[in-house]
Amino acid sequence: MAICPLCNGFNKASFSCAQCGSTLEDSGRIIDYFDDYSAYMQIDDMKRIDGFQTTLQDNECAHLFYCTNCHTDEIKFIKE
Numbered sequence: 001m002a003i004c005p006l007c008n009g010f011n012k013a014s015f016s017c018a019q020c021g022s023t024l025e026d027s028g029r030i031i032d033y034f035d036d037y038s039a040y041m042q043i044d045d046m047k048r049i050d051g052f053q054t055t056l057q058d059n060e061c062a063h064l065f066y067c068t069n070c071h072t073d074e075i076k077f078i079k080e
Ligand SMILES: [Zn+2]
Pocket: 004, 005, 006, 007, 029, 061, 062, 063, 078
């Protein structure tokens, strides 16, 4: 089974903020923001509805990134 390098601390992601160009901070997996199974299912539904099917199929790990400069949230998909 593939492992997300961010979740395992192998890698530091270095994404730039689309708004201001500052380095985004990894705030963790999206999944970790939901603490029960029904919420997890909602995420799956959201992915399908929003056209994120590739995330499910390719086992990408959705992370929430946060810009401390302009307080923007961005979701990035990390290849596991
Ligand atoms: Zn991850």
